[in-house]
Amino acid sequence: MVHLYKEVQPADHFEISLPHFLSTNERQLLTLFYQPLTGPEPISLYLTLWAEGEDLHTQPMTHYYLMNVLNMPIGKIFEARIALEAIGLLRTWRKDDEDSRRFIYELTRPLDAHSFFQDPLLSMFLFSKIGEQAYRKLRRRFTRAINKESFKEVSRSFMDVYKPVHTNVPQDFGAIDKHQSIQNYPFYYEQFNFNLFMSGLSENLIPASSITTEVKEVIAKLAFLYNLTPIDMQKVVILALDDNMQISTDRLKKACADYYKLTVSKDAPKLEKTFVPENAQIPQKASKEQELQNYLETTPPLQVLRDINNGKEPLPSSVELAEDLIMKHGMPVGVVNVLLEYVMLTTDMKLPRKYVERIADHWMRKNLKSAKEAMELARTERDQYTKWKQENDSKQQPAKSNNYKQPRGSKEIIPEWFYKRNEKEETEKPDANKQKEFEERRKKILEALGQTEGEVK
Numbered sequence: 001m002v003h004l005y006k007e008v009q010p011a012d013h014f015e016i017s018l019p020h021f022l023s024t025n026e027r028q029l030l031t032l033f034y035q036p037l038t039g040p041e042p043i044s045l046y047l048t049l050w051a052e053g054e055d056l057h058t059q060p061m062t063h064y065y066l067m068n069v070l071n072m073p074i075g076k077i078f079e080a081r082i083a084l085e086a087i088g089l090l091r092t093w094r095k096d097d098e099d100s101r102r103f104i105y106e107l108t109r110p111l112d113a114h115s116f117f118q119d120p121l122l123s124m125f126l127f128s129k130i131g132e133q134a135y136r137k138l139r140r141r142f143t144r145a146i147n148k149e150s151f152k153e154v155s156r157s158f159m160d161v162y163k164p165v166h167t168n169v170p171q172d173f174g175a176i177d178k179h180q181s182i183q184n185y186p187f188y189y190e191q192f193n194f195n196l197f198m199s200g201l202s203e204n205l206i207p208a209s210s211i212t213t214e215v216k217e218v219i220a221k222l223a224f225l226y227n228l229t230p231i232d233m234q235k236v237v238i239l240a241l242d243d244n245m246q247i248s249t250d251r252l253k254k255a256c257a258d259y260y261k262l263t264v265s266k267d268a269p270k271l272e273k274t275f276v277p278e279n280a281q282i283p284q285k286a287s288k289e290q291e292l293q294n295y296l297e298t299t300p301p302l303q304v305l306r307d308i309n310n311g312k313e314p315l316p317s318s319v320e321l322a323e324d325l326i327m328k329h330g331m332p333v334g335v336v337n338v339l340l341e342y343v344m345l346t347t348d349m350k351l352p353r354k355y356v357e358r359i360a361d362h363w364m365r366k367n368l369k370s371a372k373e374a375m376e377l378a379r380t381e382r383d384q385y386t387k388w389k390q391e392n393d394s395k396q397q398p399a400k401s402n403n404y405k406q407p408r409g410s411k412e413i414i415p416e417w418f419y420k421r422n423e424k425e426e427t428e429k430p431d432a433n434k435q436k437e438f439e440e441r442r443k444k445i446l447e448a449l450g451q452t453e454g455e456v457k
Helices: 024-038 040-053 063-070 074-087 113-118 120-142 194-199 213-226 230-240 249-263 288-298 301-308 316-327 333-346 353-365 371-380 382-392 416-420 432-448
Strands: 013-017 090-096 101-107
Touching (some): 024 074, 024 113, 024 120, 040 063, 040 074, 063 316, 113 120, 120 213, 213 230, 288 416, 301 416, 333 353
Antiparallel strands (some): 090 101
């Protein structure tokens, strides 16, 4: 699992680079083509970055802002980001300063429908996600095939129409970033062993001229998708040859699918993520303390304050304190959540700023990185923190009960609010039994008066 503090933190700033404004057709492609591949969270991040990027006067923002807008922990935002990178919708640039990091998020437009269906990886990935019927429906909707067999192309080329005129043009005039001219997702087809692949092919059987750069890229993608070796791909290429000893991408994809069905499996191949999400690290039979640790590690502090406060919105001063710990002091989210919870449960639901900052200073010097580390330190240093609390407010009596105090003989500390965070206030729900009794009494009174529902005498 990637260590998030090495990759991105809520206090890290980012800027957005947009190639163009998003069209209606591209929004449809994002929803119907890309969302089944990535899930809803990466597309939500993409659309949020796009909306912010359309503001030409926007200033660099922090990832903490994204956490609040998307209601997602920093880990989920990171996973959404790398999903967009893998699918070709986002390019990320990072600059490391002495005490911070800065990012540039360069959003790219989605592939058009024709290019998407032509790509062997993306089209098969979509097929495995939505099934054959929905896949064919999308093809009919977004692609329109025109039979050109009886026609002859008479289009003129650029050189047929224009001729060069030598002028003194600056060397950098018209220069563009080579990455911007490539509209595709990052796939390094050079990793395929083309030397081994070509060594087993006879020039008389398959001319080298037929193995173009485009064909090479399709060969590498198909080998990756179907998990086939260069030797296997030699057989696939021979099956894909047409009568003119040429290779088309369509015939190549069909030949590879047929070869896979005959030699490996009749089921379509599927793609899985190589990294393990944060939630997958929690054992299926996790203890309540492990559930609490994961909750504190992955939940925005604003939501933690709401849950501790029985769903009520926290005061601005409490939110500002949490944001200062993250933004100004660079504390990890999980550590801040443990600190807020610990102080509130040991001070009768108060957040004395000086007391919080004193503990925060201690934890920063301890270089805590996770909620688990913070919870363990809070237990071992409980007596010292109690002393600091008394020094901070010597006029007030210590809290009668310490909800965070560890019971003897128990290794788990689960505050009561954690169990109630998902419960709705029962006072807001109508009492069904009382309502039923009231209706029965009302009907009896109407019958005694000789009236029925809706009748007035």
